[in-house]
Amino acid sequence: MIDFRYHLVSIIAVFLSLALGLVVGASALRGPLVDQLKETSNRLKNNNETLRRQKDAAGQVNTYNDQVINAAAGQMVAGRLKDESVVFVEAPGADDQMRAQTADMVSKAGARISGYVTLQSKYLDPNQQATLSELTDRLKPAGLTFSADATSAERTASELAWVLVTKQAARSGQEDLAAGQVLPGFKAAGFLTYSGQPATRATLAIVIAPAAASSDKNADADNKALGALPKALSTYGEGAVVAGDADSATDGGLIKALRDDDVKGHVATVDTADSPAGRLTAVLALAAAKQGKAGDYGIGSKVDGALPTPVPTPTPTMTKKK
Structure with missing residues (x-):
């Protein structure tokens, strides 16, 4: 002001x-x-x-x-994600620095980062949706089933989520052989890139929203397609957070679209992740989402507050008896 x-x-x-x-x-x-x-x-x-x-x-x-x-x-987040693993997914146009700084905060919280997936602009290209849908059906692992009324974007999101996250801690860190070709197939077709080992299934996920709200005529369709992914990640994993800046919580932004879609209690959002306080909140939001308390945090519209209340407690450290 x-x-x-x-x-x-x-x-x-x-x-x-x-x-x-x-x-x-x-x-x-x-x-x-x-x-x-x-x-x-x-x-x-x-x-x-x-x-x-x-x-x-x-x-x-x-x-x-x-x-x-x-x-x-480091002290504020220590132990809050102990024994958890986190996968990062970047939307087209996301801020790489925000992702790197948020990943650093997640590591300080004690979580293992399985890998990073970056969606390409082709993922949202209207002229590529038929190709993306056909590829999704062709690469679908045998153990995965789609809802009968799922849209093309929801099927693709479900397939990626099924590969990237799990609710079963025992399966975290292990790649499902049946899903081994999913990420390489999408990468070869130019729909995404990845680094690390994102297919070794994390328990939690953070999606980095586009850095700028869209004023394009396809903004609504793009946000629906992007929004399907954190919903699927939350369904197949233990929790998901969408992190972005204040612009992402305005008209045309992914966080604004998610909040308007009334996914409260399903996908957590943080619209201040371009600041240290916001990235700290993202970690707390992820810990709360794991406990089934997903909310909206930051400074934009429809927020539940600055951070989760009560603040999630760190995972207790087990000590061996002498």
Whole structure:
């Protein structure tokens, strides 16, 4: 808000200065009007300087807050995802830095990261949906069944989720032989890329939303297709969180679409993951989702609060008897 007011006052001051120059150049208008314009111009300059100082001070406070949270994050999240494994899925247009920083926070919480899957723009291309649907049916593992009324996007999401996550801790870390060709098949067709070992089934998942809300005519269809994946990951795994920035919680954003779709209690969302506090919240949201308490957190519309309440407790560390 300070930043906006600072720029607005600056623009007004520029136009007043131009007006003052024009008036000074017109000898017929010299006098009280010129004095009034000079007084107004000086007042705006003083206001502008005050707002600039406030803006700089707010920036310093925000930097300080981030430094404190980053320094304390390890202790704050320690043990909250102990013995869990997490797979990351990036939507087309997601922020790689957000994913990397969130993954670092997840690691500090004690979780193993199985791998990273990055969806390509081709995944949402309307002209490629028939090909994607055919590929989904062709690669479908024998043990997977689709709901009779599932859309093409939901079938693809279910297939990917079935490969990436599991509710059974004993199966986590192991790749299902029947699903061995799913990820390579989608990768070869140009629909996604991956690194690590994402097919070794994690128990939890984090989906990184696109960095900018879409104003494209296909925004609704794209968000429905993307939204099907965290829903499927939550169904086949122990919990899923969609992480993004404030823009992702506005019209055209994935988080806004999920919240409007009323998936509360099914998929957790965090719209501040571009900040250390938001990434800390993402870890807490994932721990809460594992306990069946998925909510919406951040600063956008329809949030349940800044973070889960009560805050999930760390997994107890078992000690051996002497």
